[in-house]
Amino acid sequence: MSTTLGIGVIGCGNISAAYMRLSPLFKGIEMRACADLAEAAAQARAEEFTLRADTIEGLLASDDIDIIVNLTVPNAHFEVSKAILEAGKHVYSEKPFVLTTAEGAALKAMAEAQGLRVGSAPDTFLGGAHQFARHLIDAGAVGRIASGTCFVQSPGMEMWHPNPDFFFQPGGGPILDLGPYYVSNLVQLLGPVKRVTAMSSMAQVERTITSQPRFGEKIPVGTPTTIHAILAFESGAQVTYCASWDVWEHGHSNMELYGLEGTIHVPDPNFFGGEVRMTRKGAFVNPGLAWDHPFGVANDNGRANYRTAGLADMAQAIIDGRPHRCSDDFALHVVDVMTAILASGEEGTFKDITTPCARPEALGPDAARALLA
Secondary structure, eight states: OOSSEEEEEEOOSTTHHHHHHHGGGBSSEEEEEEEOSSHHHHHHHHHHHTOEEOOHHHHHTOTTOSEEEEOSOGGGHHHHHHHHHHTTOEEEEOSSSOSSHHHHHHHHHHHHHHTOOEEESOOGGGSHHHHHHHHHHHTTTTOSEEEEEEEEEOSOSTTTOSSOGGGGSTTOHHHHHHHHHHHHHHHHHHOOEEEEEEEEEOSOSEEEOOSSSSTTOEEEOOSOSEEEEEEEETTSOEEEEEEESSOSOOOOOSEEEEESSEEEEEOOTTSSOOOOEEEETTEEEOOOSOOOOGGGSOOBTTBOOOTTHHHHHHHHHHHHTOOOSSBHHHHHHHHHHHHHHHHHHHHTSOEEOOSOOOOOOOOOHHHHHTTBO
8 A cells, every 4th residue: 555645625615725734744645636516616726735626526536536535514524425435435524524423324334334434523632732631631640530611602603704604504503513622622531421411592593794705794593502511421520511602702711621639721622732731639730841742833823733633644544554543433422422412402301422432542742743744
C-alpha cells in the first residue's frame, strides 16, 4: 500500500478551506481534488488551493482518490457518505456524522462488508490541551471524576454566517451543531455515556439575520435552541451540559470536571489548545510544564489549529492496519447521546444510550508528532 493516500472533498463551503489549508501539515495524505453541486464553488476552491475541480460523479470514480471528505450540510451526510462507500472509497465526514443511529449503523455495515473505513470529525479532542486533560485524569491527578459541568452558550449563528438557515432546522441547533465538540471530548475523557435526561425550549419562532449579504432577512426556527441536559456515564460520573443560542453573555467555564481530590478546568473543546488548570482540594497547583504536545502550539492567528488531524490519523491507521481514533463507533455513540438528549427534551423522559463505544486511544506528544509531515 502507498504511504500517501489521495484525498478528495465533496462540499466546498466555508469549512472546506480549513481542510485544504491545513492538510499539508500532515504526512500520509495529499489533497488532490474537490467537487460541489455548485460547480463554481468547486472551481473557486480548486483555484485557491491548486487542486483539481471535478464533478461529484467524477470524483467518486477517480482512481487517484482513496478517501473522500464529506463536507456537505448535515442532512445530506448519510446519502453522500453512502455514495462514497458504494464507490469503494473510505469516507471521513464533517460533524455531525449522521442524524440518526440507524443511519450510522447502516454506514458501518456497508464499510465493514467492503473492508473500508469510516471516520468523522470533530478531531479537536486530539488537541494538546484536551489530551493533557486526559493524561491528568488517567494519571489520577484529581482522583476519580464524580461530576462536572459543560456550557456552550451564545446569541446564535445568524450574526456571522452568510446562510444560517440550516442551523435552525432539524439537523442543526446547538446540540447537533456544537454538541459534537463537547460530547466527543467528554466521552474521550470519561468514557461512554449510559443515560441522559434533558429539558429543551425554542425561545423564538424566527430569527433575524444580521450578517451579510442577507442582513435583515427573517428565517424560521424549527429546532430547540436552549437545552439543559444531564449525562450519566458508565464510569459513574454525572455531567450537567447546557447548550444555547439564546444567551448574550454568561460567566460559566466551558468544561469543569470534579474529581474526589480536585478539579480540572478544560478549555473550549471547539479548539485544539488552551489552558488546562487544576486544583487539588481547593488549592491551585501547576499541573506540569513538561507536556510538550505539538497540537497545542499556536499556529493560526494565535490559536492552535490542527484540523484534519483526525483525517490524517485515519489515513495512517489504514496504512498501518490499526484502529483510527475518530472512528465510526465513537462518532455514532456521540450522535446517539445528542439525539437522545433532543428526544428526552421533547418527551420529558430518561433515555438510555444503546450504542457501544470504547474510548479512543490517547494521542500523546510522540504519537501526535508522528502524524506531522
